[in-house]
Amino acid sequence: MALQNANPVIHERKATRRQRPSIGDESAVEEIDALEHLRDIRDPEHPYSLEQLNVLAEEGIEVDDKQSSVLTLPRLRVRKIPGKLFVCGSWIILAVNKQLNDKERVVAAMENPYLAQTVRDCLAPLEEYE
Amino acid sequence: MEAIQELEGHTDRVWSVAWNPVASSSNRSVLASCGGDKTVRIWEGDCSDSSSSSSSSSWSCKAVIDSFKRTVRSCHWSPDGKLLATACFDGIGAVWEDVGGDYECVATLEGHENEMKSIAWSASGTLLATCGRDKSVWIWEMEAENDFQTVSVLNGHSQDVKTVLFHPTEDILVSSSYDNSIKVWAPDPNGDDWSCVQTLAEPNQGHSSTVWSVAFDADGKRMVSCSDDLLLVVWDTSTNPLESSWLSFIILLPLIFKFCLFRKHLCTLSGYHERTIYSVHWSRRSGLIASAAGDDAIRVFAEANDPSYTSRAVFSMVGKQQKAHSTDVNCVRWHPKDDDILASAGDDGLVKLWRILS
Numbered sequence: 001m002a003l004q005n006a007n008p009v010i011h012e013r014k015a016t017r018r019q020r021p022s023i024g025d026e027s028a029v030e031e032i033d034a035l036e037h038l039r040d041i042r043d044p045e046h047p048y049s050l051e052q053l054n055v056l057a058e059e060g061i062e063v064d065d066k067q068s069s070v071l072t073l074p075r076l077r078v079r080k081i082p083g084k085l086f087v088c089g090s091w092i093i094l095a096v097n098k099q100l101n102d103k104e105r106v107v108a109a110m111e112n113p114y115l116a117q118t119v120r121d122c123l124a125p126l127e128e129y130e
Numbered sequence: 131m132e133a134i135q136e137l138e139g140h141t142d143r144v145w146s147v148a149w150n151p152v153a154s155s156s157n158r159s160v161l162a163s164c165g166g167d168k169t170v171r172i173w174e175g176d177c178s179d180s181s182s183s184s185s186s187s188s189w190s191c192k193a194v195i196d197s198f199k200r201t202v203r204s205c206h207w208s209p210d211g212k213l214l215a216t217a218c219f220d221g222i223g224a225v226w227e228d229v230g231g232d233y234e235c236v237a238t239l240e241g242h243e244n245e246m247k248s249i250a251w252s253a254s255g256t257l258l259a260t261c262g263r264d265k266s267v268w269i270w271e272m273e274a275e276n277d278f279q280t281v282s283v284l285n286g287h288s289q290d291v292k293t294v295l296f297h298p299t300e301d302i303l304v305s306s307s308y309d310n311s312i313k314v315w316a317p318d319p320n321g322d323d324w325s326c327v328q329t330l331a332e333p334n335q336g337h338s339s340t341v342w343s344v345a346f347d348a349d350g351k352r353m354v355s356c357s358d359d360l361l362l363v364v365w366d367t368s369t370n371p372l373e374s375s376w377l378s379f380i381i382l383l384p385l386i387f388k389f390c391l392f393r394k395h396l397c398t399l400s401g402y403h404e405r406t407i408y409s410v411h412w413s414r415r416s417g418l419i420a421s422a423a424g425d426d427a428i429r430v431f432a433e434a435n436d437p438s439y440t441s442r443a444v445f446s447m448v449g450k451q452q453k454a455h456s457t458d459v460n461c462v463r464w465h466p467k468d469d470d471i472l473a474s475a476g477d478d479g480l481v482k483l484w485r486i487l488s
Contacts, residue, residue, distance in 0.1 A: 098308075098339070098340075101358070101406075102308065102340060102358075103424075103458070104203075104247070104292075105263070105290065105308075107143075107166065107201065108201070108219050108245045108263070111200055111201065111219060
């Protein structure tokens, strides 16, 4: 698949926020946790993270517990699979949403060793936070 | 509903279960299950036994078929109960026979280009249908003992085909797909090939997202479909055109045109499910509809009006088991003989048996 964003504009990565907000503000805790998880995920098509590509920014994050997904600007839906977050590197947003929500297709795709390795490579920067 | 058994053994999610239609009687039942651990397990036990302790339970795993290379997505017993057909993500369909307690592969069906999602026997037991992510539906015929030949390769769906199912009495096939539609296939008048005779999609009051599964009622006069759009839709699939009220005025329609099978929408059940509905099954005996969904619940629906009133149908939910599994429920199947018994399969790796309490 040809690169859809061949010359990306690179943004600065903001410092990681370590301090948690006060108890009671639960949705804010989840949003910040989500950002911490997502910001360093590398786009498989570029050597930069999603935050550096301005796909993700703290202002755009919303955690939707009911649907078990995290919505970010520009509406890149991330499927929350128990214990892990999974992000696809393609920018075809609506079709990707339906694909990601089809667990049968996700499971079948992850049985493909090449694809599974690509996803692991995208998520590798997160390991230092675990 | 009450849980009567929990069958442990699978080491990954269980995708499908199937009751053997002949071997399952009042005090001995046979159930096949298949899943992400690349195995098919055959369970045997007594449905009237609801002992929770595994040491005294009558249920046990009688056989494990573990020669699959990838996830086994679906399994289906032949009408005579002698053969088990399986659909695997390696794209190959297989037919298994119990030979003295071990299951041996007696036929393979190769042709799909990628994951096979579903396999189904026709009422006569001489045809098999398969479907998969390559968007095609294949029909196979048993030419000789355990030798299956391709009859038709049917292209029509624009996306991944999730389920195929034959009508309970006629040689008519229904398929449901990621393209949000249901297609009905029938043999051509000259019998050489099959083709699509109708598509049920959003314009016909169909679904607006992936249709995961379909199920017929006992005589095939009605069908229910379930979808990622959180709806169950009931369709009138009666073959006699004179029973379909909107066709009764078309007096020019020749009665010999057997395939005047204009299915129409009867009822939509909305507002009940909170996540994708993966499976639906219509009890041949009690007429109840059971559904399995990604919100971890099993729901049971009953008809609330006179079923002989064919132009409309009203259903209401009569039972719900929340947290039926600790995660998604992938499949539900009614027992072929015992009205109250239901089997379910979940992402938690368990097969569970339930008794419906009145």
